[in-house]
Amino acid sequence: MVAAVTAFLANARVAGAPSVYGDAELISRSHADPEAFAELFDRYAPMLYRYVSRRLGPEVAEDLVGETFLVAFGKRGKYDLAHPDARPWLFGIVTKLVARHHRSEAARYRALRRSPVDGAVESPADAVAAMVTASAVRPLLAEALAALPRRDRDVLLLVAWGDLSYEEVGQALGIPVGTVRSRLHRARRKVRAALGDTNPLSGDPREEA
Numbered sequence: 001m002v003a004a005v006t007a008f009l010a011n012a013r014v015a016g017a018p019s020v021y022g023d024a025e026l027i028s029r030s031h032a033d034p035e036a037f038a039e040l041f042d043r044y045a046p047m048l049y050r051y052v053s054r055r056l057g058p059e060v061a062e063d064l065v066g067e068t069f070l071v072a073f074g075k076r077g078k079y080d081l082a083h084p085d086a087r088p089w090l091f092g093i094v095t096k097l098v099a100r101h102h103r104s105e106a107a108r109y110r111a112l113r114r115s116p117v118d119g120a121v122e123s124p125a126d127a128v129a130a131m132v133t134a135s136a137v138r139p140l141l142a143e144a145l146a147a148l149p150r151r152d153r154d155v156l157l158l159v160a161w162g163d164l165s166y167e168e169v170g171q172a173l174g175i176p177v178g179t180v181r182s183r184l185h186r187a188r189r190k191v192r193a194a195l196g197d198t199n200p201l202s203g204d205p206r207e208e209a
Helices: 002-012 023-029 034-056 058-078 087-099 102-114 127-133 138-147 150-160 166-173 177-194
Strands: none
Touching: 023 034, 034 058, 034 087, 034 102, 034 150, 058 087, 087 102, 087 150, 087 166, 102 138, 138 150, 138 177, 150 166, 150 177, 166 177
8 A cells, every 4th residue: 555655646646847835736636636745645655765874774764655645645624734845844753654664673783783894985974974884983973872862862863854844843733832942952961972072963063062
């Protein structure tokens, strides 16, 4: 079912110029024209795939991204059209789906911790993504991420790998911005300590002192 929905969304939009409609308008239009929803897949499937791949590996990423859009399509009637950007909504859905695979995520971090270091970096989006595969840091960071409470890890990785703002993380997870800040501060502090006080988000302009 997930594969069928993914194929539909990937192929539904007629080839040509990208849509000029914003996310909220596409969701609204999709009630009368379901194929309009395919534009959201075009826009956001690649970034969701990268996010899930880093957390769970590429083996399950495609299925989870497909399931994300299946859930989103089913819940589009409840989407708050006052939010023009659908990214936080989609990242919130996929993060909940990732939570169902918490054992797989922990196993992935254990594997990274034990794996030989090759220094290869695949499409890093930020400093943390680079550090996961950096020769000197990967095992320590994998261990630090595995040790974080899931709620703190979700916030840290939505900022680092999802490139969401604090406000967008709050919207994605349904929590106040103050809670986002406190969880992020706690997660960064623990990861810094595990890395010998190295800042895992040294390139993040939003980093707090």
